[in-house]
Amino acid sequence: MxxxxxxxxxxxxxxxxxxxxxxCKKALTxxxxxxxxxxLWLRKKGxxxxxxxxxxxxxxxxxxxxxxxxGRTGAAALVEINAETDFIATNxxxxxxxxAAATIAVTAKGDAxxxxxxxxxxxxxxxxxxxxxxxxxxxxxxxxRTTYFQINPGVVVGYIHNAVAPGLGKMGVLVVLESEANQxxxxxxxxxxxxxxxxxNPQSISPDSLPAxxxxxxxxxxxxxxxxxxxxxEVIEKMIVGRLQKFYEESVLLEQSLVxxxxxxxxxHIEAFAKASGKPVKVxxxxxxxxxxxxxxxxxNFAEEVAAQMRA
Numbered sequence: 147m148x149x150x151x152x153x154x155x156x157x158x159x160x161x162x163x164x165x166x167x168x169x170c171k172k173a174l175t176x177x178x179x180x181x182x183x184x185x186l187w188l189r190k191k192g193x194x195x196x197x198x199x200x201x202x203x204x205x206x207x208x209x210x211x212x213x214x215x216x217g218r219t220g221a222a223a224l225v226e227i228n229a230e231t232d233f234i235a236t237n238x239x240x241x242x243x244x245x246a247a248a249t250i251a252v253t254a255k256g257d258a259x260x261x262x263x264x265x266x267x268x269x270x271x272x273x274x275x276x277x278x279x280x281x282x283x284x285x286x287x288x289x290x291r292t293t294y295f296q297i298n299p300g301v302v303v304g305y306i307h308n309a310v311a312p313g314l315g316k317m318g319v320l321v322v323l324e325s326e327a328n329q330x331x332x333x334x335x336x337x338x339x340x341x342x343x344x345x346x347n348p349q350s351i352s353p354d355s356l357p358a359x360x361x362x363x364x365x366x367x368x369x370x371x372x373x374x375x376x377x378x379x380e381v382i383e384k385m386i387v388g389r390l391q392k393f394y395e396e397s398v399l400l401e402q403s404l405v406x407x408x409x410x411x412x413x414x415h416i417e418a419f420a421k422a423s424g425k426p427v428k429v430x431x432x433x434x435x436x437x438x439x440x441x442x443x444x445x446x447n448f449a450e451e452v453a454a455q456m457r458a
Contacts, residue, residue, distance in 0.1 A: 151175055163188050205438035206232045207287070208241065209318040210248030211304040215329070218299035223251035224318045224435050225261065225292045227276070230285040239279060240287075241311050247272050247289065248313060256294025293320065293433050300324040300430070303336025307344045316437040319343045327425040335419050335427070338406060339399075343432050348399035351429050356398065364393050399429065 151174045159170040159181065165188045177183035207229045213222035225247045227240075234240050246266040254260030262273040270278070272289070280287050295302045300323050306315035319340040325332055350356045368389045377385070394401045400413040407415070420427045 151179060155179065155181070159184055159188075205441040206230060206234060207290075207437060208235050208244045208310070208314050209306070209316060209435050209437055210244040210251075211306050211313045211318050211320075212245075212248035212252050213302060213304045214252050215301065218326070218329070219296065220298070220301040220303075220322075221252055221294070221296040222302035222304045222320050223248055223256055223292060223294040224304070224320055224433065225251050226290045226318075226435055226437065227287065228290045228438065228441070229283075229287045234283065234285065234287075235310055235314075235316070237283070239275075240283075241314055242266070243272065243275050243279065244314055245311075246275075247292075251292050251294060254294075255296070256292050258289060258292055261292060262289060291435070293435070295320055295322045295431060295433075297322050297324055297430060299326045301329060301332050301336050303333055303340050305337060305340035305344060307341075317344055318435045319432065321432045322430040323427055324430050325420075325423075325425050325427040327420070327423040327427060331419075331423060332427070335416070338404075338415075339412070339429070339432075342402070342405045342412060343399065343434050345405045346399075346402050347434060348402055348432075349397045351399050351432065353394045353398050353401065356394075361390075365390060368393075399432065 151171055155174055156167060156170045159165070159174060160167055163170070163185055165173070169188060170184070173184035173187045174181075177187050205228060207227050210225045210227070211222065213220070215221070225244065227244050227247060229240065243266065247261055247264070250261050250264030250266075250272060254264060262271065262276075264272050266272060266275055268275065276287055276289065303321050303323070304313075305319045305321075306313060307317040307319070309315040321336050321340045321343060323332055323336050323339075349360070353361075365386060368386045371389075395411075396402070400411070400416075402412050404410050404412050404415050410418075416427050416429065
């Protein structure tokens with residue numbers, strides 16, 4: 147006998163549980179259109195719990211890093227999986243999930259849907275494990291973002307700052323170097339540059355790669371500042387050029403002073419390496435993930451939160 151599931155029943159179940167439409171339809175189908183059994187089915191699957199928590203701020207968690215190389219081809223990926231509290235970073239199951247997701251991200255080439263569908267060592271998908279942990283731990287969790295790079299010839303070097311476990315931490319950096327130099331030596335250079343990016347937080351590789359609107363905004367600010375000096379227009383323009391160069395030295399990777407040796411610029415360090423190795427080196431790209439950056443965190447009153455939980 148074919149059971150017909152109407153839209154009204156699906157909507158009612160969705161309203162009661164907060165689960166997705168397709169999950170509600172499947173729950174009703176699996177339980178013979180029995181509303182109570184369908185609700186229980188969703189709770190057992192962790193789907194209702196996950197959906198109910200989905201609107202809560204998740205700005206904690208971990209960033210995961212995975213790298214690989216095959217001959218002269220280097221590849222690496224970063225993932226950020228968020229949760230509500232910083233305690234989750236010490237949870238072994240959560241750490242295992244983030245680590246598995248990062249590894250899968252390399253194979254999936256940074257495709258979020260591919261990561262979610264990827265199989266973890268347990269045989270479950272990343273999405274299934276995530277849903278299970280939401281139900282088990284009781285926190286909203288989500289795969290927030292991912293990035294992937296591949297280069298040939300060259301290396302993609304990753305760095306995790308203040309790692310809580312291998313390849314896991316709250317800040318992750320990738321640096322992409324194109325070169326035919328010795329791979330091990332290139333890796334060493336890449337690690338130095340990745341650590342520099344973590345500390346100095348450059349906005350772009352070179353002045354030319356800065357967004358035009360960023361440069362124009364800075365130029366406008368500098369022009370207003372210089373105009374207040376009362377000096378002639380030609381002097382003001384020279385002041386702007388000098389101060390804009392200072393801005394580049396603070397904001398652009400190649401123009402910044404090397405964190406490990408402030409007496410030289412990053413570009414000079416790279417040129418010295420290239421000269422010693424006899425092979426040119428080009429910084430192709432870099433990325434810096436900081437856990438929870440850009441997420442607006444709710445300013446909760448802790449006492450009120452505890453009281454609310456006690457009332458519940």
